[in-house]
Amino acid sequence: xxxxxxxxxSHVLCPYVQRSIITLKEKNIPFTRTDIDLANKPAWFKxxxxxxxxxxxxxxxxxxxxxxxxxxxYLDEVTADSLHPRxxxxxxxxxxxxxxxxxxxxxxxxLYNAKEKARFQNIHTEIQGKFQFLEKELSGxxxxxxxxxxxxxxxxxxIFRYFEVFDSFTELNTFxxxxxxxxxxKALSQRKSVKQAVSEDYPALLVQFLINxxxxxxxxxxxxxx
Ligand SMILES: N[C@@H](CCC(=O)N[C@@H](CS)C(=O)NCC(=O)O)C(=O)O
Numbered sequence: 001x002x003x004x005x006x007x008x009x010s011h012v013l014c015p016y017v018q019r020s021i022i023t024l025k026e027k028n029i030p031f032t033r034t035d036i037d038l039a040n041k042p043a044w045f046k047x048x049x050x051x052x053x054x055x056x057x058x059x060x061x062x063x064x065x066x067x068x069x070x071x072x073x074y075l076d077e078v079t080a081d082s083l084h085p086r087x088x089x090x091x092x093x094x095x096x097x098x099x100x101x102x103x104x105x106x107x108x109x110x111l112y113n114a115k116e117k118a119r120f121q122n123i124h125t126e127i128q129g130k131f132q133f134l135e136k137e138l139s140g141x142x143x144x145x146x147x148x149x150x151x152x153x154x155x156x157x158x159i160f161r162y163f164e165v166f167d168s169f170t171e172l173n174t175f176x177x178x179x180x181x182x183x184x185x186k187a188l189s190q191r192k193s194v195k196q197a198v199s200e201d202y203p204a205l206l207v208q209f210l211i212n213x214x215x216x217x218x219x220x221x222x223x224x225x226x
Contacts (some may be wrong), residue, residue, distance in 0.1 A: 004078070008071075009045060009056040011038050012205055015105055015158035016068035017055045022154040023072045025193035027079045028194070047114040065128040069098060072151055083151045094152040097137060097144075101155040104130050108162055112217050120216040128174060131181050138180040142187030149191065152184055157194040160185040165206045170220050 010017040010033050024031050026124045036045055041052065048064040048102050050055050057065045057074070065071050076083050084091045103211075104190050107127045114120040140146030143153045154171065163185070166172055189193055 005055075005060050006075075007058040007061075008033050009048070009054055009058065010035050010203070011054045012199060013209060014054050015162070018158035019070050019074070019151075019154045020055045020057065020068050021084065021197040022076050022157055022191075022193045023151065025076060025196055026083060026154065027081075029075060029079060038219075047151070065100075069102070072154065079120060082152070085145060085148070085150065087195040093137075093151060094144070097134065097152055098155045100130060100134070101152075103158055103174060104159055108159070110216060112213050114216050117216055118214075124172060124174070130177065131178055135178045135180050138184060141180075141183055144184065151186060153191075155190065156184070158197070160188055161194075161198070161202075162206075164189065165203050165210075166217075168203070169207075169222055169225055 006029060008017065008020055008031055010021070010037055021033070028181070030123075036042060036054065038054070041062070045056070048058070049066055051066060053066065055066075055068050057071045059065065065074060070153055074088060084094060104127060107123055108127060111120060111123045111127065114123055117147065141148050144156070163172070163174055166174075175185060207221060211226060
């Protein structure tokens with residue numbers, strides 16, 4: 001890769017930012033991170049982000065890319081040792097399951113915004129259904145396809161991270177009957193790049209974010225976490 005200067009426009013809690021940071025770290029790409037307040041978006045950000053969303057990757061101070069999957073693929077392409085499998089079907093399948101990961105993130109947003117218990121439970125069942133599918137697809141240990149960490153692992157790490165916080169105050173047991181997902185989840189949580197993708201106060205910030213939803217999940221958070 002010729003020397004390029006990367007700045008990732010980010011938000012402290014965003015799971016799509018996290019997958020990009022994990023990719024940057026896994027590929028040892030030097031970068032700077034600029035966190036912005038999504039409730040008060042700077043004017044320069046609106047010019048760079050047509051959808052008003054993070055992450056945005058600024059390349060050499062003048063070019064910008066949006067959409068985390070595109071950013072991860074680009075970073076993977078401009079550096080050696082791809083984080084995708086070599087086999088075309090396997091690679092396509094990883095990409096398809098990355099899409100599934102984004103669908104799970106949408107489900108998680110619906111979960112924490114659900115006002116009523118019944119809706120919350122229905123969405124949780126939908127999420128479990130998607131992980132049941134993944135349980136059948138998981139072909140390796142400790143990561144999705146075995147020893148090598150791939151882009152798909154970067155995508156699922158922030159997804160599992162939500163459940164670390166949910167499990168600190170609820171009994172969802174999302175992965176109770178999914179032993180392979182449990183092992184995958186554990187391995188991802190111990191990966192250095194995954195740990196480094198968020199700040200130490202991430203759990204407290206997420207809890208505060210969940211309280212502010214004023215939704216069903218907010219009511220489950222005990223006073224000691226507030
Ligand atoms: N498909 C987008 C999704 C990114 C996204 O939804 N980012 C959220 C934060 S996690 C965002 O910036 N939302 C805008 C807002 O909250 O106003 C991607 O993969 O980059």
